[in-house]
Amino acid sequence: MSTQLKNKLIFERSREGRRGFRVPDIDVPARKPEEMVDKKYLRVHETALPEVSEVDVIRHYTRLSQKNYCVDLGFYPLGSCTMKYNPKINEVTAGLAGFAGLHPLQPQKTTQGILELMYDLTERLCEVTGMSWGTLQPFAGAHGEFTGMKFFKSYFKKQGDTGRTKVLVPDGAHGTNPASAHISGFEVVEVKSNEKGMVSVEDLKQHLDENLAGIMLTNPNTLGLYEEDIAEIAELVHDAGGLLYYDGANLNAIMGKSRPGDMGFDVVHLNLHKTFSTPHGGGGPGSGAVMVNKKLEPFLPAPTVRKKGSEYYLDHDIPDTMGRISGFYGNIAVLVRAYTYILTMGNDGLKRASELAVLNANYLKEKLKGRYFLPYDRVCKHEFVLSAQKMKDAYGVNGTDVAKALLEFGIHAPTVYFPLIVHEAMMFEPTETESRESLDNFIEVMHEIADLAEKDPDKLHEMPTSTPVRRVDQVQAAKHPVLRWQPE
Amino acid sequence: MSTQLKNKLIFERSREGRRGFRVPDIDVPARKPEEMVDKKYLRVHETALPEVSEVDVIRHYTRLSQKNYCVDLGFYPLGSCTMKYNPKINEVTAGLAGFAGLHPLQPQKTTQGILELMYDLTERLCEVTGMSWGTLQPFAGAHGEFTGMKFFKSYFKKQGDTGRTKVLVPDGAHGTNPASAHISGFEVVEVKSNEKGMVSVEDLKQHLDENLAGIMLTNPNTLGLYEEDIAEIAELVHDAGGLLYYDGANLNAIMGKSRPGDMGFDVVHLNLHKTFSTPHGGGGPGSGAVMVNKKLEPFLPAPTVRKKGSEYYLDHDIPDTMGRISGFYGNIAVLVRAYTYILTMGNDGLKRASELAVLNANYLKEKLKGRYFLPYDRVCKHEFVLSAQKMKDAYGVNGTDVAKALLEFGIHAPTVYFPLIVHEAMMFEPTETESRESLDNFIEVMHEIADLAEKDPDKLHEMPTSTPVRRVDQVQAAKHPVLRWQPE
Amino acid sequence: MFPYLPHTDKEIKAMLSDIGVDSIDELFADIPAKIRFKGELNLPKGQSELEVYTRLKRLAENNRQGVSFLGAGNYDHIIPSTVGALMGRTEFYTSYTPYQPEISQGVLQAIFEFQTLMCELTSLQVSNASLYDGHTAASEACALAVNSTRKTDTILYSSTIHPYTKQVLETYFEDLNIKLVELPEKAGVLDTDSVKDQLGDNVAGLLVQSPNIYGNLEDYTGLSDLLHEHKSLLIVSSNPMALGAIKSQGEWGADIAIGDTQPFGLPAYYGGPSVGYIAATEKLLRKMPGRIVGQSVDEDGKRAFVLTMQAREQHIKRERATSNICSNQALAALGNTIYLATVGKEGLKELAEQNMQKAHYLAEKLKKEAGVEMAADQPFFNEFTLALPKKAADIAEAMEADGIFAGVALNQLDASKPENLLTVAVTEKRTVEEMDRYVQSMKGALK
Amino acid sequence: MFPYLPHTDKEIKAMLSDIGVDSIDELFADIPAKIRFKGELNLPKGQSELEVYTRLKRLAENNRQGVSFLGAGNYDHIIPSTVGALMGRTEFYTSYTPYQPEISQGVLQAIFEFQTLMCELTSLQVSNASLYDGHTAASEACALAVNSTRKTDTILYSSTIHPYTKQVLETYFEDLNIKLVELPEKAGVLDTDSVKDQLGDNVAGLLVQSPNIYGNLEDYTGLSDLLHEHKSLLIVSSNPMALGAIKSQGEWGADIAIGDTQPFGLPAYYGGPSVGYIAATEKLLRKMPGRIVGQSVDEDGKRAFVLTMQAREQHIKRERATSNICSNQALAALGNTIYLATVGKEGLKELAEQNMQKAHYLAEKLKKEAGVEMAADQPFFNEFTLALPKKAADIAEAMEADGIFAGVALNQLDASKPENLLTVAVTEKRTVEEMDRYVQSMKGALK
Numbered sequence A, B: 001m002s003t004q005l006k007n008k009l010i011f012e013r014s015r016e017g018r019r020g021f022r023v024p025d026i027d028v029p030a031r032k033p034e035e036m037v038d039k040k041y042l043r044v045h046e047t048a049l050p051e052v053s054e055v056d057v058i059r060h061y062t063r064l065s066q067k068n069y070c071v072d073l074g075f076y077p078l079g080s081c082t083m084k085y086n087p088k089i090n091e092v093t094a095g096l097a098g099f100a101g102l103h104p105l106q107p108q109k110t111t112q113g114i115l116e117l118m119y120d121l122t123e124r125l126c127e128v129t130g131m132s133w134g135t136l137q138p139f140a141g142a143h144g145e146f147t148g149m150k151f152f153k154s155y156f157k158k159q160g161d162t163g164r165t166k167v168l169v170p171d172g173a174h175g176t177n178p179a180s181a182h183i184s185g186f187e188v189v190e191v192k193s194n195e196k197g198m199v200s201v202e203d204l205k206q207h208l209d210e211n212l213a214g215i216m217l218t219n220p221n222t223l224g225l226y227e228e229d230i231a232e233i234a235e236l237v238h239d240a241g242g243l244l245y246y247d248g249a250n251l252n253a254i255m256g257k258s259r260p261g262d263m264g265f266d267v268v269h270l271n272l273h274k275t276f277s278t279p280h281g282g283g284g285p286g287s288g289a290v291m292v293n294k295k296l297e298p299f300l301p302a303p304t305v306r307k308k309g310s311e312y313y314l315d316h317d318i319p320d321t322m323g324r325i326s327g328f329y330g331n332i333a334v335l336v337r338a339y340t341y342i343l344t345m346g347n348d349g350l351k352r353a354s355e356l357a358v359l360n361a362n363y364l365k366e367k368l369k370g371r372y373f374l375p376y377d378r379v380c381k382h383e384f385v386l387s388a389q390k391m392k393d394a395y396g397v398n399g400t401d402v403a404k405a406l407l408e409f410g411i412h413a414p415t416v417y418f419p420l421i422v423h424e425a426m427m428f429e430p431t432e433t434e435s436r437e438s439l440d441n442f443i444e445v446m447h448e449i450a451d452l453a454e455k456d457p458d459k460l461h462e463m464p465t466s467t468p469v470r471r472v473d474q475v476q477a478a479k480h481p482v483l484r485w486q487p488e
Numbered sequence C, D: 001m002f003p004y005l006p007h008t009d010k011e012i013k014a015m016l017s018d019i020g021v022d023s024i025d026e027l028f029a030d031i032p033a034k035i036r037f038k039g040e041l042n043l044p045k046g047q048s049e050l051e052v053y054t055r056l057k058r059l060a061e062n063n064r065q066g067v068s069f070l071g072a073g074n075y076d077h078i079i080p081s082t083v084g085a086l087m088g089r090t091e092f093y094t095s096y097t098p099y100q101p102e103i104s105q106g107v108l109q110a111i112f113e114f115q116t117l118m119c120e121l122t123s124l125q126v127s128n129a130s131l132y133d134g135h136t137a138a139s140e141a142c143a144l145a146v147n148s149t150r151k152t153d154t155i156l157y158s159s160t161i162h163p164y165t166k167q168v169l170e171t172y173f174e175d176l177n178i179k180l181v182e183l184p185e186k187a188g189v190l191d192t193d194s195v196k197d198q199l200g201d202n203v204a205g206l207l208v209q210s211p212n213i214y215g216n217l218e219d220y221t222g223l224s225d226l227l228h229e230h231k232s233l234l235i236v237s238s239n240p241m242a243l244g245a246i247k248s249q250g251e252w253g254a255d256i257a258i259g260d261t262q263p264f265g266l267p268a269y270y271g272g273p274s275v276g277y278i279a280a281t282e283k284l285l286r287k288m289p290g291r292i293v294g295q296s297v298d299e300d301g302k303r304a305f306v307l308t309m310q311a312r313e314q315h316i317k318r319e320r321a322t323s324n325i326c327s328n329q330a331l332a333a334l335g336n337t338i339y340l341a342t343v344g345k346e347g348l349k350e351l352a353e354q355n356m357q358k359a360h361y362l363a364e365k366l367k368k369e370a371g372v373e374m375a376a377d378q379p380f381f382n383e384f385t386l387a388l389p390k391k392a393a394d395i396a397e398a399m400e401a402d403g404i405f406a407g408v409a410l411n412q413l414d415a416s417k418p419e420n421l422l423t424v425a426v427t428e429k430r431t432v433e434e435m436d437r438y439v440q441s442m443k444g445a446l447k
């Protein structure tokens, strides 16, 4: 049966002696490894790598690809992830051989083009965020957060202020925030949100002591709400001797409208794989570029790109640098895409993108709040959070059920169970690249799901049924971990 | 509902004023058309071209693509079509900007690379076919056939032999053969096949008169059988003053094993999109390169690629040329792929490909003939023909039913109802790039279908049920033709 | 070892034994010994990807490109990134002709959209799924005219059509009993007065082209009425990019519209692949050459697309067929479809206008600053012809030294044309700087 | 107009009215006036694809490439055509992290295969879904060691590991209460005698690298036993391409294997993206950083893959997490997977052997013909270090004039290294002609 062929692992397609690749004929003496190197250094066991033809490889992964949803297939309102359309021109420019073939250690006079791009991109990201300079090295958002925390560390070290060990993180923060602060050697203290879903200034004030290193915030916050008191918060933290860190995952809401630098942040990480349209690749690679203000510039990770006259170079000579945070200079291919996007959109386009992202989110919110509970009912920015708690209480239909039902309708689920401050949270981020009819289709589906919840909840519990696999047993996966294929 | 979104035409996604493409700002005076050209020359009616965003375009055609089967998804035993794997390196080389950007009329000193490729490819195709020179211009097999017929015409014209108006075509020939002879101004006479499924020499002899221009054959023929008497046929035709034309659609069976030139053919067309692995693109573009022997070389279409010293050039100076058969020089991007393939395979690989194509076909044939009727039971070459006639008589299951059942099992159907000399014909061509397990899976499915034919024929009539659409009403399509979308 | 040949030795042995033979050679025993090929093909052995790529890359680099003002049927237009991204979907490019509609809706629907787009652009009612190129499309159109009109044996064509089209027509019709009669030009356009003289009941149709080979727009006012009076058909060939701005074939009253869609998202690629388009009036449908996709329903009543009207085709008609085309240029037509969807209604208009604006800018600047003359004073779209004081080929060669492909010397296409005619194409891609450089270079070359 | 913004003015109006506001600005009224951004960002306006492409192309062309003998963690290997073709499938590259397994089996299964491949290569039991790069993988591995061993506060590392790895470790650990202690080298490899001196119950683990920064292979016989006696872990970093020929981490008895998979089908791309791999013994599973895919079944009992063991991750653990990694390098890991599937078991062996053969050819030829010396007499894989009579950077610069990137001057990575050390990498892509040219060029540069 053909299904049998279709559901194999690549290892299960292996046939002894089959080949999918021809190595060029060797043009130097073909000595055996043991003639070159003492046997004790050589591999003992054969690997069970697959033995397949090129045809096998292509068919296997082409079929696999068809078992995967993606932005190019439809709406992907995964909150906090900014799954906007990834423009094709970005892929074209990222594919240019003049970039792809560069070795990170080749002489800098032979890499002026890529260095100019990095310089130019840094400058533009600074303009968007209102910061002074930055680093493009962080490989993802969390890596950017770590880098941000190292700025805090380096700054206080330079100040000789060793007592500042505490970083404040709101209760609604993304998990990476506290984790990043923690692995950087900070003690994490949670700040409560108030009834409006915003950082409680009252609670914040409790923590403003001489141990305060600073605070990590995202604004709009993870409820999609703009922190009204952000200016006051910044003042309070600064006055207490602390620093402010901005998690840029939510920047898509406010480009050209409000800049973290102007809000008072000292350091900002950006997720280029969100706001700047680089594809997420099924989990990465992304880029967590970090921008800082003048105060923190001396602590940039080494090297940083600079310009002298008309020459671009990697500056390793940063006396107060926090050190090296990655092997080379970051996910360069991602940077090329982000740069392409910024050129394409320009100042007018970036601003318009934010405006329409916010328009789309508010439109959705208004159209859904009648059927789903909206815990914080006010104007939102790029995303908003609904709760399935009432539905769960009334009909036994929870956030997961709604998510899985959406899959059945051919749409990606929202982010569920985050932020933690909302029970049965469902976080929707439509992004600006969705058209009105796409939103309307989604609204219709969501209403249909709400109808089903009332009338036929069991049908929802069954869903999805038409996806490549149905609901997957996560408990078994975790309890009896099978994490690799085993040869017989 | 999302399905509603998914099944639209691009026109039905249109929204007034929506844009998917930005034209660069105009950098010369932006005059209105009517300021440049008298109004009578200008378009009167607006077009109903779609108004969609880039996102719409990408999603629309990405989803459409997923409604299409292809070689990269699985087995495609479509007889006479040689649906072998299309190597990815061919796509890489065909994508080289140094080829793609060339204008056909730019100075030849600036196109030495592509001319060398064309020259080299011609040479290699001559070696494979045993011919002397050729043209790469024909856009597809049928175009090659036309070109072949023009060689006949030109040759006899040169001989002053105007009475040779008759071209013989076997009853098993592909429809393009008689059609090509006809549109070239020949009268087509059908030659019968004998009980072995081969050209009847007896019948052939009836037609060997002074009106004979020649014969069109493919060998192995459309039953996948090597014409035993080919040498005698060639002698007879030549002795009668005729020429032999070889339809190269079936060359994949015999590379390095038997050459049309050695069989006695004067002109050969090749389907580079079959034997030489260039993808078929859902119906084209292909290439129907034509090779000829010395006798016919003077009649090549103009221009032909030649070499003088180390310089390649397009020779327009062919006194006895048949003329021009296409605007420029053929489907060059297809030629790049075919050339890449020949370099990759080499003489050893091409021969091996034919050997394994024949091995695969015979293997399938032997495994299926127990359950399906094999009208000509002998060793086959690259393909073979079964008949569903007995199944139809016994259970009401015809060739179409078998074909549609295969679709249900995720496999492409064979060619059905061709050749015309076999009732309920089903023509299978596995090609060399299918692995044994792929064949075994197919055999299993075919046996299951045979079982169903006996036990539950209605189930077969229902199939397919899980494809993007089910059986399509062809009668309605032809009776009430709807050949375009209409704006409201 | 060959990466595309999956068979292991063990598998081959087992398969041979299942077949009941001892060796692969036995499977070739039916080839008579006397014509069996015994040696080895005189070709190099197979090579690795790296080696092959290195060779191809070297060949690619052994071509040179310039700032291109070359046209004459092949143009340097912007190709939106969507085109490559979507044509690169393997489901499209590694499928065969959509004979099995149930698993070919992707290709079928795209072709249906292509047909619609061609109808919209040409203002005609039916289009096929594609022909090989614009030149062979002309011969198919003429054959269609002959086959749709009774007792005709003559095709008229304007001397202003592309010379290659003429040459292709000659090849296609010289062995049939069809006369090709060329009508003269006047001031760079068809001399329409000549039509009447040649018209008669034996005339199947008249083939004209606008923009013509000089780039000039022709005025077909009254032409279709005149032809129709004689039951002859009007066939108009047009650069489809021009149709974004100029009068369409249907608007001129043409019965058949043809042309070459290379400008719609296809790379120049040394001339191919492109697509020959053909659209016609409803009446001509049953004689239309090539494949056609129609809309129908499946067993569940769902909209579905399918190859239709196949009774016209050679599979069924065989020696009675009036066209032999089988494989066409489907993937390239898909490229056109994606292109047109991307640029859209307004984009095509804008692009067409920019082509016109830029060509007019350059033409005027050349007249004013380089003092050269137009070969004729006629309206044009994105291409115009200069009558130079020297051989056009020499001027082009001189300008090539400045990195500019200055245009097509028309006598290169047709030796009977004057040597001093240079046809210059200006697309939306040419910048004002490039055009100013062109003028400087031309001035230098003329000295 | 922006091709990615689908909204028409009409639609915007209708949506605003549905929301109940009059303007988009109203939706931003919650931004306090004082910090609202009022001007325009000081960036150019948006541009068309052609303009953007032209700019990017110019930047790309403003880099130069040479025949590369550069390594030090990034190598010029053959990339089979399958890798690009499949990584280019939009279903893979435009999807997010596979949080919804029902519609993410493509990515999930591929990662599961990646994990298996890493286990096979390293001879260890569990692998994660990827880390950022080989250097950050080292710091994750050290953190894993610290977190899996009781009451330890020290990480030992060999002075022969990549200097950048050391620097990254310093950044990661300097603010934690973890001591980093460097162990000395002897003749270009770790002085294994020094391990004993530093070992104690406070030591979480020892990080070593083979092939090391000089390209030398190190001998870890007995090392894991020694460490395990102190309940310390052995962490071995290896170029994974070498694992096709050299003893794997598991075979040396390592507890954790790390490295960077750039050699497996990823372009050099100025250093990124690549993938940090990490594999470990079963025992360490619950502390493993990063995402992990597990096999399970769906409701119908069908095999299915899913992100698992998420209790380890920061989404749940938050400030108690021992790693913060969230997005990883999934697409690049997919590239690795396709690469390894394509080259296969025998291909990887052959490639590894050819790397070795070619590097040995060049090294011997350099010794013999250019009279240069190896920095140490040690076995090596595809990279070796020369001790030159002049500054390595100067030699490299001189050779660059011949179009050759001669190698990495080690003091460029670590100022404390002697100035005369040049590390030369030779992959299967280097031809005998290129190597012979290298020797000639070196001879010239040394004059």
Ligand SMILES: Cc1ncc(COP(=O)(O)O)c(C=O)c1O
Pocket (backbone or CB within 6 Å): A080, A081, A140, A141, A142, A143, A174, A176, A177, A218, A222, A247, A249, A250, A271, A286, A288, D325, D326, D327
């Ligand atoms: C608010 C927020 N912060 C940080 C991150 C971490 O980013 P990354 O996954 O790129 O490490 C995310 C990602 O989901 C996020 O949503």
Ligand SMILES: Cc1ncc(COP(=O)(O)O)c(C=O)c1O
Pocket (backbone or CB within 6 Å): B080, B081, B140, B141, B142, B143, B174, B176, B177, B218, B222, B247, B249, B250, B271, B286, B288, C325, C326, C327
């Ligand atoms: C035997 C044979 N001859 C000729 C042709 C025509 O080739 P093309 O479709 O390339 O015009 C075919 C194509 O199916 C064929 O099978």
